[in-house]
Amino acid sequence: MQRYFLEQDAELNQRFFIHSTDDIHHMKNVMRSSEGDKIIVNFNNGAYVSSIITMAESIEIETIELIDLVTELPVHITIASGLLKNDKYEWMIQKATELGAAHFIPFVSERTIIKIDHKKIDKRLERFKKIVKEAAEQSYRQQVPSVSFQPSSRALVKLFDDYDYVLIAYEEEAKAGETRKFHAALNTIVPGSNVLMIFGPEGGLSHDELKLFDVQAIGLGPRILRAETAPLYALSAISYFYELMS
């Protein structure tokens, strides 16, 4: 069943209208839904199997069953990743949403190759948010990850205090055969924590940035992962550790 999001609280057997033109387009033209079909709607206070009552300019639905399966990672992972060329960033955030990321911070890293047009950045962020929302619906997420931009590494550092843990994925650790720090870190991070994970752009983080960040660098195994692959490895390992090993 397809999932949609409504930013309201809900109770059983309550009716709501879906007004989002994107969602209505998706239900009518992509899913070809009809009245009586079942969908899942994520409300602020939980998810409900819901029945489509009427399909008109807006779509009316009624909640018919509370869903108690938890699909959110028990730790809240923010992926701060240097902006990347082409469509790589877009598919990274799509996959990372499927894999449970809670928040994305695209930032301009020292070695970010693409030119950042600050006039166009808002448009790009809107596109990121749309991709994330669709991926959240398709993967049965209960929360849509948020997206916010930081124009520099220096701006990113100012956010560190908002987090319980900050980790850097650093390719030189992989090359040096480092294999223990990631697992050691996960063993100390308790469910409910807010974790910021920082990833470099193509070419990696600079030594100046590592010095500026001044937090623990972890290796993600012995192979060198591309910039867009590393966050997916980290999120998969975190899911395995917290959701499948316990």
Add this chain to the structure above:
Amino acid sequence: MQRYFLEQDAELNQRFFIHSTDDIHHMKNVMRSSEGDKIIVNFNNGAYVSSIITMAESIEIETIELIDLVTELPVHITIASGLLKNDKYEWMIQKATELGAAHFIPFVSERTIIKIDHKKIDKRLERFKKIVKEAAEQSYRQQVPSVSFQPSSRALVKLFDDYDYVLIAYEEEAKAGETRKFHAALNTIVPGSNVLMIFGPEGGLSHDELKLFDVQAIGLGPRILRAETAPLYALSAISYFYELMS
């Protein structure tokens, strides 16, 4: 340092010629290498830092230092994944190569949507092999994963005897909240084993296929992963389990 592959045995201070036109193009035009530059060459019996001696029609190199870092997963994972639409298969095998897969079996699953033109399949496989080779070089793999095609689920089943373990990633397990079987399986799979992991195409495996395969189905966490994302989750978790937790 960039990696290249030569299917020969090597000793220290031995000279070799690189004849592959792809590799020569890559060294000359992409990496802009010059005589005296260092590269890493993977031979059948190990990897060596090598020095470029002469760059002409062929490129002569000399092995100067044995590398003892192991970058291959301790278990040999074959990813048998139903063929997918568009370029999704290509990026899946690129990422799965970075993440350590040993072998790929693209197969025609019951719900495979794309039309398979059996005349064109050889050309498509050549393209897959090229992507895999480049990803192996870039990610410091010591082996280039192989790629072989199977025209049906029935043909795939005939290969099961070649493997120590066969696992199916099944989305219904995720929806049902199954969270223990993957970890239990990894706990029984010893290093050196050959493992076949089967993934459905868009729309998943059919019930008939599950019955035909008749092997253990495992869940990959509570979120529904796209067909191209599931193999990346599995490989990342396997790397974490065998390479970072021990």
